[in-house]
Structure formats: C-alpha cells, structure tokens
Amino acid sequence: xxxxxxxxxxxxxxxxxxxxxxxxxxxxxxxxxxxxxxxxxxxxxxxxxxxxxxxxxxxxxxxxxxxxxxxxxxxxxxxxxxxxxxxxxxxxxxxxxxxxxxxxxxxxxxxxxxxxxxxxxxxxxxxxxxxxxxxxxxxxxxxxxxxxxxxxxxxxxxxxxxxxxxxxxxxxxxxxxxxxxxxxxxxxxxxxxxxxxxxxxxxxxxxxxxxxxxxxxxxxxxxxxxxxxxxxxxxxxxxxxxxxxxxxxxxxxxxxxxxxxxxxxxxxxxxxxxxxxxxxxxxxxxxxxxxxxxxxxxxxxxxxxxxxxxxxxxxxxxxxxxxxxxxxxxxxxxxxxxxxxxxxxxxxxxxxxxxxxxxxxxxx
Numbered sequence: 379x380x381x382x383x384x385x386x387x388x389x390x391x392x393x394x395x396x397x398x399x400x401x402x403x404x405x406x407x408x409x410x411x412x413x414x415x416x417x418x419x420x421x422x423x424x425x426x427x428x429x430x431x432x433x434x435x436x437x438x439x440x441x442x443x444x445x446x447x448x449x450x451x452x453x454x455x456x457x458x459x460x461x462x463x464x465x466x467x468x469x470x471x472x473x474x475x476x477x478x479x480x481x482x483x484x485x486x487x488x489x490x491x492x493x494x495x496x497x498x499x500x501x502x503x504x505x506x507x508x509x510x511x512x513x514x515x516x517x518x519x520x521x522x523x524x525x526x527x528x529x530x531x532x533x534x535x536x537x538x539x540x541x542x543x544x545x546x547x548x549x550x551x552x553x554x555x556x557x558x559x560x561x562x563x564x565x566x567x568x569x570x571x572x573x574x575x576x577x578x579x580x581x582x583x584x585x586x587x588x589x590x591x592x593x594x595x596x597x598x599x600x601x602x603x604x605x606x607x608x609x610x611x612x613x614x615x616x617x618x619x620x621x622x623x624x625x626x627x628x629x630x631x632x633x634x635x636x637x638x639x640x641x642x643x644x645x646x647x648x649x650x651x652x653x654x655x656x657x658x659x660x661x662x663x664x665x666x667x668x669x670x671x672x673x674x675x676x677x678x679x680x681x682x683x684x685x686x687x688x689x690x691x692x693x694x695x696x697x698x699x700x701x702x703x704x705x706x707x708x709x710x711x712x713x714x715x716x717x718x719x720x721x722x723x724x725x726x727x728x729x730x731x732x733x734x735x736x737x738x739x740x741x742x
Contacts, residue, residue, distance in 0.1 A: 382445070383407055383409075383442075384407060384408065384444055384537060384569050385405070385441075385442070385443055385537060386405070386440075387404060387405040387429070387439065387441055388439055388442070389402045389404060390402065390405075390426075390438070390440070390441060391436065391437045392422075392434060392437050399422050399593050400593045400594075401593045401594050402438070402439065403594065403595050404595075405426070407571060410567055411570070411586060412560075412563050412569075412584050413570070413584060413585065413586050414571075414574060414580040414584040414586075414587050414588065415427060415573045415590060416580045416588065416590065417575065417589060417596075418575060419575065421590045421591055421593065422590050422593040423573045423575075423588075427539055430458065430539060430571060431456065431460050432451055432452050432454075432455070432456050433460075435449065435450060436449055443456055443457060443458065443536065443537060444457060444536055457535055458535050459531070459535040459538055460539040460540075461526050461538070461539070461540045462526065463542040463543065465526040466526070467526060468514075469515060470513075471513070471514075472510060472511050473501070473506065473509050473511070473513075473514070473517070473525050474510035474511065476514065477497050477532050478496075478497045478532065479529065480533045481496065481532060496532055497528075497532060498510075500528045500531060500532040503562070503565070504524040504525075504527055504558070505524060505558070506524055506525065506528065509521070519548075519551060523543065523555060526543070527543070527559075527562065537568065537569045537570075537571060538566075538569065539571050540559075540571065540573065541573050542573055542575075543555075544574075544576075545574070552579075556582050556583060559583055560582075577617055577618065580601070580617075581618075582601075584601055585600065586598060586599060587599065587604055587617070589604065589612075589613050591612055596609065596610060605618055608735065611659045611737050614661040614735055614737075615661070619664050620661040620662065620735070621662045621663075621664065621705045621706060622659055622661050623640075623659070623660050623701065623703070624639075624640055624659060625638060625639050625658045625659065625736075626655075626657060626658060627655050627657075627658045627736070628644075628655060629654060630654050633648060634646045634731055637660060639698075639700075639701065641700025642700070643700070645660075645676040645678075645729075645734065647731050647736045648731045648734070657739055658737060659739075660735060660736055662705070662734060662735070663733065664693070664707050664708040665707075665708045666729055666730070666733035667707035667709065668727065668728040668729065668730070669727060669728070670728065672728065675729060675731075676728065676731060677726050677727075677728055678726065678727045679699050679724075680698050680699065680726070681696065681697045681722065682694060682695070682719055682720060682723040683695040683696060684721055685719050685720065685721070690710065691708050691711060692711060693706060693707075694706065694707045694708075694709060696727070707727060
C-alpha cells in the first residue's frame with residue numbers, strides 16, 4: 379500500500395442488480411503517479427474510474443481523495459476532472475470558450491482576467507496557440523483531443539481521469555499523443571488515472587498498471603514488473619503476447635524446473651514454481667525464440683505454418699511437433715533470412731530457460 383495516497387479505494391464493491399462489476403477491490407494511488415487501469419471490455423476498469431470521478435457510487439466500501447471520504451460526493455465536489463472518450467466538446471463554442479467553460483461556472487467563480495490568462499497558458503501547453511477562436515468542427519481529431527485535455531487541466535485538478543482518451547485517433551495520431559500525454563504529466567506533476575484496453579499504450583505511459591479481470595485486480599506493478607514477472611497466465615497473455623502451453627512439473631534441480639509437455643518433450647524453466655510436481659502452464663514470449671543453438675537452451679522442433687512480413691521483423695506461426703495449438707515467434711529479418719522461412723519448412727528454434735514462465739496448476 380502507498381503511504382498517504384491521493385486516491386484510496388478500500389473494499390469497494392459495485393453491483394448492478396444481481397451483477398457484481400467490482401469485487402471488494404483495494405487500490406492506493408500516490409500523488410503524481412500515472413496509473414493505468416487495464417483490461418478487456420467489461421472487466422470493471424471504467425466502473426473503477428467512474429467511482430473515483432463520482433459518476434457512480436460504491437455499493438460497499440470507501441473512496442477517498444486527498445484524505446477526504448468522497449464515497450457519496452458528486453463529481454463537482456471532488457478535486458478531479460475527466461477527459462472523456464468522445465471529448466464531449468460544445469460544438470457552438472470556440473476552442474477558448476470550451477476550455478474556459480469550467481472556470482466560468484458559479485462554483486468556481488474565477489475572475490474573467492484570470493480566466494483569459496489561464497486559457498491562453500493552457501492553449502500554449504497543449505500546442506494550440508492561434509486556434510482559440512476556432513470551433514470544434516474546424517479541428518482535426520488530434521486537435522479536438524488536445525482541447526478536451528486543455529479543458530480538463532485548466533481547472534488544475536488534483537487528479538486527472540482519462541477514459542480511453544486516445545481510442546478515437548488513428549495509429550499515427552495516437553502515437554504522437556502518447557508522447558504529448560507523457561510530457562503533460564511530467565510538466566503538470568498531477569496524478570493521472572487512465573483507462574485503456576490497449577496494452578501497448580499502458581506499457582508506454584504508466585508508472586504502474588492495474589490489470590483487472592472480471593471485477594478483480596489480477597496484478598499491480600510497473601510495466602517492466604508485469605511484463606517480466608506476470609503473476610498468472612491471464613496477466614502474461616494480456617501484457618504483451620504470450621504462447622501458453624500445458625505442461626507437467628516433474629522435478630526441480632539447481633533452480634530449474636523440469637517440465638514435460640503434452641508431446642513428451644522435456645524442457646527446463648528457471649521461473650520455477652514452489653511445487654515439485656503437478657500440472658502447470660508455461661508461457662513463452664514470441665520475441666524470446668532464438669535461431670542459434672547455444673548450450674543450455676531448450677530446442678523446440680517445429681514446422682512453419684505461415685509467416686507475416688512486419689517491416690523490421692517476421693511474425694512466424696509454428697506448429698510444435700505433437701502440440702495442437704500453434705505458436706508464434708517474432709524474428710528479426712536477419713535471423714529469418716538465414717532460416718529461409720516458408721510454410722512447410724522444418725525448423726528448430728531455441729528458448730533460454732530464463733525466458734520460460736512457469737505457472738503452477740491448470741491456471742488457464
């Protein structure tokens with residue numbers, strides 16, 4: 379747990395009739411953090427964000443912001459602001475009027491001279507100088523997204539909530555806005571809490587990621603922690619691509635787990651579980667496949683099913699002898715060229731025991 383968190387959810391449950399969207403979750407977020415709630419559609423991540431913002435109320439449990447219990451407080455009584463997925467801009471207002479609207483309402487009562495100055499400063503911060511008098515309909519998708527960001531940060535909230543903020547943008551714009559979000563977070567120094575289902579976005583932007591599965595927190599950690607040390611096959615498969623294979627633990631020796639695959643093949647993994655025998659699931663990241671035989675590596679005898687050109691690398695679909703489910707490997711072009719990869723080709727790939735994730739039990 380984080381000491382003196384700016385956001386604290388304690389035993390928060392959210393139900394809709396007989397359906398439970400969140401199951402007694404606990405979550406602390408430190409001041410200045412960039413935290414991402416990550417998971418598939420319907421997992422509970424947006425519900426969590428809405429509970430923090432005050433758009434939903436917890437069925438049980440407590441929501442606190444800046445040490446104050448806000449469980450039953452409306453959004454306008456919380457020191458937060460939200461950037462919505464659809465931007466929610468007023469089409470009849472100019473860019474400057476959209477940004478300054480929240481400062482003009484009675485509850486804020488910011489003097490006009492200060493409003494004008496803060497809007498101008500915020501426009502400069504998001505790179506929209508000279509566009510104050512335009513209407514939202516005259517802007518590109520990326521520019522409208524910047525206006526939505528500016529409208530949220532001009533009020534100087536303690537916590538900024540971002541609900542799938544980049545999902546409406548095309549790939550190039552989204553990549554550019556990721557850089558802008560990272561810069562804004564660093565310059566503003568306020569807490570960002572973002573919802574996304576895009577694992578690449580979460581890995582690129584976050585200080586910590588909260589992986590949610592069916593209304594429960596599956597794991598919390600830094601991007602590198604979650605990628606290198608996933609707690610379960612679910613997290614391994616959601617944070618980056620992973621080949622999951624059923625196996626059986628048949629022993630442990632010198633820090634290595636010895637495993638038997640369904641085809642009888644024996645391999646070793648250093649991510650050894652505590653159990654000495656029993657069912658297991660192993661995970662191999664596509665980029666961990668090697669093409670050169672080095673002592674100590676696990677050989678995997680495969681048949682190439684298909685290959686997909688991806689610029690600097692080749693994504694290869696493989697059939698591991700005796701295993702029904704295909705595997706995927708990502709190879710640098712230089713490595714794939716030396717193998718002469720084509721459908722039907724027999725090839726042996728190699729995986730370091732250190733790159734094999736081992737999960738006890740039939741965890742999938």
